[in-house]
Amino acid sequence: MAKLSLNGICKSFGKTAILKDISLDIEDGEFVSLVGQSGCGKSTLLRVIAGLETPDSGEIRIDGARVNDAAPKHRNIAMVFQDYALYPHxxxxxxxxxxxxxxxLPLHARLPLLRHLAPAHARERPGIQRDVAEVARKLRIEHLLDRxxxxxxxxxxxxxxxxRALVRDPKIFLMDEPLSNLDAKLRVQVRREISELHASSGLTFVYVTHDQVEAMTMSSRVALMQGGSILQMGAPNTLYGNPDTVDVARFIGSPEINILPGTLEDGVVRCGEIVLPIAPAAGGGLRSGPVQVGVRPEHMVLETVPELAYPARAGRGLSLTFRKQTIEDLGGEVLVHGRLDGHPEHDVRIRAQKSEAYGCGGSLSEARDWEVRVNPAHILLFDAGGMRLRAEPVLADDHAEPAALQGGLRKKLDLV
Amino acid sequence: MTPLLQDGPSRPSRFDLPALWRAVRPRSPSAVIVTALLLLGAWIMVFPFIWMVSSSLKPTSEVFAPVFTIIPKTFAGLGNYYSVLFDQPYPRFLLNSLIVCVGILVVQLVTAIPAAYALAKLKFRGSTILFGTVVASLTIPINVTSIPIYIGIVKVGLLDTHVAMMFPFFISVFAIFLFRQFFRTFPDSIIQAARIDGFSEMEIVLRLILPSAVPAIAAFSVFSFVAHWNDLYWPLIVVQSQDKMTATLSMMQYQQEFYTDYGKTFASATVVTAPMVIAFLLARRHFIRGITMTGVKG
Structure with a gap:
């Protein structure tokens, strides 16, 4: 159990900067995932923590003690590798x-033949065998010990x-894409086992993966990395619901978030049929100009034919016209590809229950217009550079309508 | 494959002419040509051996006879072999050869394996240049360096010793190169796991790399052992006294200034070659497997 903190870690290979000034703090007993596309530096960062790579600058502290110069074996860490890295013979x-x-065991007690003369060998051997057997029982691999x-x-x-990682009772448990060589079904099972292991051991876990589902399901916090920097670090739900940049929004969530171009003028975002008056969040200001409007596929609700409609949903949110093109059947759910009115160039994805998609009328293969609704609270706004615009949609209710909503706009914005 | 080469029920158990014919009968015209070419190749390879064995049974006068016969007209084999085996300390020569070959091989492995590991897996300044130097050294033949080495050996007073015979071969750049290429295929993650588990670099080499490199080590050992068993050039230069002579060098004793006993020289050559040939025939399977086997999967 240990607290790990990194401060200003930089690492380059030749002229390529792999890690650019990484700082992060991991509390005792946390499960932190480093997630990002391949080449983002997440594995290098893990190897810096392990001591397999030396950072060019910056500080690594475990429980407050600087370990930059400590060899991997002295850091009291354990690491699980993508290819398992078992000793083959x-x-x-x-x-x-x-x-x-x-x-x-001291060196002389590890030597072949000579070790049988070393008292340490005879003294420690039963203890080692006992510890191995205990961990093997915990992992249900006792029957494999001789293989x-x-x-x-x-x-x-x-x-x-x-x-092998658990047996030494490490302070910090490092994992480098441990599930990527397993088949899909096993991956889900081992994912749960690792979560349970974390819960039962209470150790600090640092987990590297390119799979955001793994990161989201297992971690207490996720650090999303890109190009050698941490874009955002936070609880999985924060990264999903409250991303700092458009890159974070794109990476977290599957299928990927829909990003559409729009403009911000006089406190109103216009993006095709989306017309949304907003007010700056506390402490922020809004500058007019181009913006990016993000809506997650699962936040676009199909407006079903009346008899199947969920009463609670009916008539809420922004109403948009969606021209359905293709449908991917995911089993219980469908992923619908199409275009929104006003955005003929942008493929828009909608995730919906299959029954809802059928409820929209017409066969699934036929191209037709659907009505979809979006709750303005689910819309994520980013400026042209991809930074999040922290702003609240100005909610209209029956009693007070913002000035911008009057006239023709009233029809579009139909809020609670 | 012709059934003749197979073990198993298809092989005729007794002498059986029709079955034998079925086994060797040509399958197609191209098979006839291929077989003829292979036979020719085999003859070119085997003939020097036949010639050696045949000449070892002849008196010197007959070795130079204008007409070559495999079976000697005058059988001098008994005398030739008797004098090779018993008129000189032949077991001593064998022992010298063994000392030299084993000594060279052991030091070669001890120096080459850590060097190859460092070149294959460790990152350090100048490793590329060092490896380039190793590859470049492959092109330098012993003849180029032999005079300086000889002078050095004379100066330190090691002339006419076993060490003098072994010294120039202690570091084998070929071994470094071969092992380096082999070690490069060893997964980095296993080495890193070992470092985290607390292995020292030497323990990584001894406990992890070495067991996986057994095929490469076996193959190299065969090359090295055979090469130095058969080496005549260097022992001839640094050794004079009979009790230091290697088996191969002992052949030269029958060459004198005005007379060379070729019958005995060939008998000696046969006796010297025999241990290697017998060893190879006995362990043929292992040698071939050792050379063709590659890599390990974790």
Whole structure:
């Protein structure tokens, strides 16, 4: 259990800057995911924490102690690798026992043949075997202890790698895309097991992945990285609902958020049929100019035919005209591709329940216009440079209508 | 594959002419041509050996006879082989060869494996230049460096010793190059996992790299051992006394200024070659597997 803090970490390979001034604090017992596309520096950052790479500048502290110059073995960390990195010619038991042998036995007691003369060897061996057996039982791999890695399936190797990391009782647990070599079904299972492991061990976890679903489901906090910097760090729900930049919004959430160009003028955002008066959030100002309007596919609600309509939803939010083009059947849900009126060039995705999509009338393969509704509170605004515009939609109600909504605009904005 | 080469039920158990014919019968005209070419190649390879063995059974006068016969007209084999095996300390020569070959191989492995690991897996300033130097050294033959090395050996007073025979070969750039290429295929993540687990770099080499490199080490050992067993050039330069002679060098004893006993020279050559040939025939499968086997999968 440990607190990890990084301060101003920079690292370049040759002329390429891989990490640019990374600072982050990870509290004791947190599960932090470093997520980003390949090449964003997340694995390098993990290896800097592990001590496998030396940063060009910056400070790494574990529990307040500077560890920049400490060798990996002295940092009391454990790491699980993408390809498991098991020692190929050793049995599972030897693989798992290796960190303990290295930590508990002096050099002369590790040498072949000579070790049998060393008292430390005889003294420590039973303890090592006991600890290995205990971790193996916890991970349900006791029956595999005598096998070689080559005789194991991917999921079993993954457990052995976890076991080898766990057995030494580390302060910090580092994982470098540990699930990416597993098949989809196993991935979901191991994902849950890792979450349980985190909950039961109470260790600090740092988890690297390119899969935002893994990051969102397992972490207490997610650090989204791009081009060697942390774009935003926060709870999964914060990154999803309250992204700082358009890149964060694009990366988090599947399918990807719809981003449409619009303009901001006199406190009103106009983007095709979307016309939304906004007020600056506390402490912010609004400058007129081009903006980017983001709506998540799951926040676009199909306006169903009246008899299937959810009464609670009917008549709320912005009403938009959507020209359906293709439909991907995801099983219980569908992903509908099409165009919004006023944005003939932008593919817009809508995620909806299959029954709702059917409820819109007409066969699914037929191109036709649908009405979709968007709650203004779900609309994310970004300026032309991609930074979030913190602004509140000015909500209209029956009693007080903002001035901008009068006249023809009234029809479009139909709020609670 | 012709059934003749296969073990198993298709092989005729007794001498059976029709079956034998079925086995060797040509399948097509191209097979005849291919077989003829292979036979020719085999003859070119094997003939020097036949010639050596045949000449070892002849008196010197017959070795130079204008007409070559495989079976000697005058059988001098008994005398030739007796004098090779018993008129000189032949076991001593074998032991010298063994000491030299094993000594060279051990030091070569001890120096080449860590060097190759460093060049393959460690990042340090100048590693590219160092590796370039290793590759460049591959092109320098022993003959170029032999005079300076010889003078050096004379100066330190090691002439006519086992060490003198081994010294120039202690560092094998070929081994460094071969192992470096082999080690490069070893997964980096395993080495990193080992560093986190607390292995020292030497332990990484000994516990992880070495077991995975057994095929490469076996292949190199065969090359090195055979090369230095058969080496005549260097022992001839640095060794004079009979009790330091290697088996290969001992052949030269029958060459004198005015008379060379070629029958005995060839008998000696046969005896010297025999241990290697026998060892190869016995362990043929292992040698071939060692050379063709590559890599490990974790």
């Amino acid at each position: 050793m049995s599972v038991a030897e693989n798992m026992g290796m960190p303990l042998i290295m930590a508990r 070689r890695p080559a005789q194991l399936s991917g999921g079993q190797r993954q457990r052995v790698a976890l076991g």
